[in-house]
Amino acid sequence: MVLLAVSWVLVFFPALYWRGIRSPGVPVKDYIMQSAIFAICAFGLIGEAAALWRTRARLSLGLLLLAAAFVANIVYVSTARTTLVVLAVMLLLWGLRQFGWKGGLVAALIGIILAGAVWASSPYLRERISGSMKEMQTYESGQVNSPTGLRIEYWKKSLAFIAEAPLLGHGTGTIPKLFQRDATAGTLPELITTNPHNQTLAVAIELGLVGVIVLLAMWLAHLALFRGASLVAWFGLLVVSYNVISSLFNSHLFDFGQGWLYVLGVGITGGMVLHAADAADKAEEKT
Structure with missing residues (x-):
């Protein structure tokens, strides 16, 4: 949580940043490690929120909001492209584990809807994904x-x-x-x-x-x-x-x-x- 808070502070107050513009929102280590930790934390919180939903709904909602803050950091601030694949798999796993194959289908549908919303609202994510597509095209041309x-x-x-x-x-x-x-x-x-x-x-x-x-x-x-x-x-x-x-x-x-x-x-x-x-x-x- 401390790492998440510092990351968001550096996003909103870039003048405080001490590592230069190459790693915006990544206070320590690198974006690959940070996004990995954030992905695990996000779905860990989602699992805990699901477990508490019937008995402590307010706390459960707070955990979901915190999970959303982790995911938002991944898709809007800094991420490894591998982590985007991991997020999709974790969402599917959560649906299957909670509700069986029907839950897996619902999770896949939710993932598609969220992916569309994030694609429309995150220039950073579009740049990361389109960059991979351009790299594949340049590779096919011999570079x-x-x-x-x-x-x-x-x-x-x-x-x-x-x-x-x-x-x-x-x-x-x-x-x-x-x-x-x-x-x-x-x-x-x-x-x-x-x-x-x-x-x-x-x-x-x-x-x-x-x-x-x-x-x-x-x-x-x-x-x-x-x-x-x-x-x-x-x-x-x-x-x-x-x-x-x-x-x-x-x-x-x-x-x-x-x-x-x-x-x-x-x-x-x-x-x-x-x-x-x-x-x-x-x-x-x-x-």
Whole structure:
């Protein structure tokens, strides 16, 4: 909440800003990490508001307004494009979890309506999304030096590296060496990377199919851990779902901030879920 408040203060009073105009509304770290935290907070608050609606309606409404402030910051101030995809998935998850497949359909409909309203009212969001479309068009015309174009090239090269050692991979720490190996005199420096911007590809390059199986097993185990109906389980599900979706476009388990967000988020909520389950088992034994 403090980060949200400071972000909005800097939006309305830009003269107070100390990081320059490159990161408006982002007081610390970067917009990718900030929008990730805000997305998780927003849907955590929505889940809590739903749980309190029948017993404490006023508090529930206040939580919804706070969640709206988080979402508004994402779509009007500063966001990663990955976070926009994550928001859509989280909304769908919430609908499915609360009301089943009908809730999922309603959530999808609400998402479409809200997306249209935000598109019409947020020049910032339109610029972010149209920028991705322009980057794709320039890539198709042969210009790869854009975030979208570079990602596609990273993925193409990564698949070729994986094909060379599909079972056990090339070994840890080999990603930069492989990209350097394939570079020529005409290769853009940006194409020589240490990060293929996809978690599964990053693991597959170094550890092969065996590593990918372990990665997927970890995600599935954590998703199963948070399949319960409790509020804490919902918080944990948000952390895991954010990491799974964002890892389609980034190597977030290997990034410092997002990696620790996953470790701490899953560790704390997972411990609470397991403790609650253990307490329930002991209570049953006594009866």
